[in-house]
Amino acid sequence: MHPALSVILLTTLIGVGQGLFLALYTGQVYSLIQLIPMQESQRFYANGAAVSLAFLIAGLIASFFHLGRPERAWRSATRWRTSWLSREVIVLPIMMALVFTYAVIHYFGWTQPLFTLPGDMPIDASLIVGALGTLAAFALFLSTGMIYASIRFLQEWASPLTVINYTLLGGASGFTLAAAFSAYLGLDLVGFFGWWAVVLTLAAAVTRISSLIRNRRLKHKSNLQTAIGVRHNRIQQKAQGAMGGSFNTREFFHHRGPGAMAFMRLAFLILVFPVPIALLASAWFSHSEYLALAAFAVQYIGLLAERWYFFADAQHPQNLYYQTVS
Amino acid sequence: MSQLALVIDLNVCVGCHACVTSCKEWNTNGWAGPMTDQNPYGESPSGTFFNRVQTFEIGQYPNTETVHFPKSCLHCEEPPCVPVCPTGASYKRKEDGIVLVDYDKCIGCKYCSWACPYGARELDAEQKVMKKCTLCVDRIYDEKLPERERRPACVLACPTNARLFGDVHDPDSTVSVAIREQGGYALMPEWGTKPANHYLPRRKTRITLHKDELERVDNPLKKEGLAKADDSRQTLDDTTSW
Numbered sequence A: 001m002h003p004a005l006s007v008i009l010l011t012t013l014i015g016v017g018q019g020l021f022l023a024l025y026t027g028q029v030y031s032l033i034q035l036i037p038m039q040e041s042q043r044f045y046a047n048g049a050a051v052s053l054a055f056l057i058a059g060l061i062a063s064f065f066h067l068g069r070p071e072r073a074w075r076s077a078t079r080w081r082t083s084w085l086s087r088e089v090i091v092l093p094i095m096m097a098l099v100f101t102y103a104v105i106h107y108f109g110w111t112q113p114l115f116t117l118p119g120d121m122p123i124d125a126s127l128i129v130g131a132l133g134t135l136a137a138f139a140l141f142l143s144t145g146m147i148y149a150s151i152r153f154l155q156e157w158a159s160p161l162t163v164i165n166y167t168l169l170g171g172a173s174g175f176t177l178a179a180a181f182s183a184y185l186g187l188d189l190v191g192f193f194g195w196w197a198v199v200l201t202l203a204a205a206v207t208r209i210s211s212l213i214r215n216r217r218l219k220h221k222s223n224l225q226t227a228i229g230v231r232h233n234r235i236q237q238k239a240q241g242a243m244g245g246s247f248n249t250r251e252f253f254h255h256r257g258p259g260a261m262a263f264m265r266l267a268f269l270i271l272v273f274p275v276p277i278a279l280l281a282s283a284w285f286s287h288s289e290y291l292a293l294a295a296f297a298v299q300y301i302g303l304l305a306e307r308w309y310f311f312a313d314a315q316h317p318q319n320l321y322y323q324t325v326s
Numbered sequence B: 001m002s003q004l005a006l007v008i009d010l011n012v013c014v015g016c017h018a019c020v021t022s023c024k025e026w027n028t029n030g031w032a033g034p035m036t037d038q039n040p041y042g043e044s045p046s047g048t049f050f051n052r053v054q055t056f057e058i059g060q061y062p063n064t065e066t067v068h069f070p071k072s073c074l075h076c077e078e079p080p081c082v083p084v085c086p087t088g089a090s091y092k093r094k095e096d097g098i099v100l101v102d103y104d105k106c107i108g109c110k111y112c113s114w115a116c117p118y119g120a121r122e123l124d125a126e127q128k129v130m131k132k133c134t135l136c137v138d139r140i141y142d143e144k145l146p147e148r149e150r151r152p153a154c155v156l157a158c159p160t161n162a163r164l165f166g167d168v169h170d171p172d173s174t175v176s177v178a179i180r181e182q183g184g185y186a187l188m189p190e191w192g193t194k195p196a197n198h199y200l201p202r203r204k205t206r207i208t209l210h211k212d213e214l215e216r217v218d219n220p221l222k223k224e225g226l227a228k229a230d231d232s233r234q235t236l237d238d239t240t241s242w
């Protein structure tokens, strides 16, 4: 497939936004049960949620560049019964609204307990909205992943690993950003978020490398024989019916050699996994906010390469019909 | 419920592209138009087509065979391209099974084209909406046209009659009979899309002759020892009409 910049940006940016929100909420729940110190509502949660929202909005804006007719984008919410794309289109604004509400509640400090759970756990509005936001974040990971995983003949994508990778990679980048954000604010949470980020990054490494191995071993079900229905081991295309390319040659091919693929794969394997882990560890030891920020920046750049590779790696069966120009 | 479809006979297609030009001519002017072109007279022309003819070479020299392969939307009975559309712009008509795109609803997200294993959908580079074969829905029901012209433009244009059109759910239609009796097959059956369009394979008419069919076993001259197993000599068979 052709890796479109708009989709690469959309999926990576909203992944960071979702992950950051999950991180904030995890932090809040941990402080509720007093595993980590309480944070200032406004400074940490409201600003953090604002950053998360900014990433979600940036992703949404990027997505519009993918559409031929963005002015009609609202129509895409109508087929949620059958289309994962439609479901994503619905869940993304819901998520944004919840993150916004969460930020507002914390900004104005409306965090008086509404009721208290047994065990002396005060529940306030932000916790409830946050729980809904967490659900929305997972629903969004599911929808985004399923957009790709549900196309059964794009065999590289048609696997639960696709959804798991989207979730873990988004989560990892979000927790890394949370670590960087708390380092930037000078809060003593770099260790907490950093640990989570490392765990998620390692988990993502396992699942992403599993999908690389899976795809390397993949046997494609379609071949030229089934494509044109001629049973012969040697079939060669002599003309594809167009000289100057067509939508089919632009949308489904990345037009790069194996060298570029290998480079991108190596780049993301290094930039997404070991480098951010090393930077987070050194940020924790040295108490340097720059190292934590660098960890996030490097991981995000790595994720751009990862997403590029994700698209370029998928072999669409229609490509069988477009092997030779003439 | 009927399911209109094309049946394409690869045995007689000569790869002349008449269906391609006729399709473009009809549809760019009609309900489904325009089908825009980019750089049509320049070095690398590109444009929207509903139908393309491709060419494949089977086998290795000197045992090769050229297959011309017209390719358009197959109007699948289980179209994977329809449920993925987030706007409902892509739909399959209940009454005749034609898969269509509503250009006024399409947002050009291209998701349906990803979900078609055959590469039958093309995004119009200018209009930015998804386009595909309509089976000439705007002419096959047009009562202003004489009855014989109420068929897709490609079918009318084909000089070798390689394109048959009809209802594949009607067991007695020309297309159903052709599929049944001449080995009609579907493309990429592995995906369960149940394409309505079918292809008829290349067919060779061969006859197997055994030696005893060339040489009369009961040639009476043999009895008399006059006919020898010598092919160069005339036999009674060559000179007499029995």
Ligand code: SF4
Pocket (backbone or CB within 6 Å): B072, B073, B074, B075, B076, B079, B080, B081, B082, B099, B115, B116, B117, B118, B119, B120, B121, B132, B193
């Ligand atoms: S050939 Fe492709 S576009 Fe046409 S109905 Fe089948 S899946 Fe859809």
Ligand code: SF4
Pocket (backbone or CB within 6 Å): B084, B085, B086, B087, B088, B089, B090, B101, B105, B106, B107, B108, B109, B110, B111, B112, B113, B129, B130
């Ligand atoms: S490109 Fe148009 S027809 Fe295709 S899925 Fe998107 S909105 Fe539907």
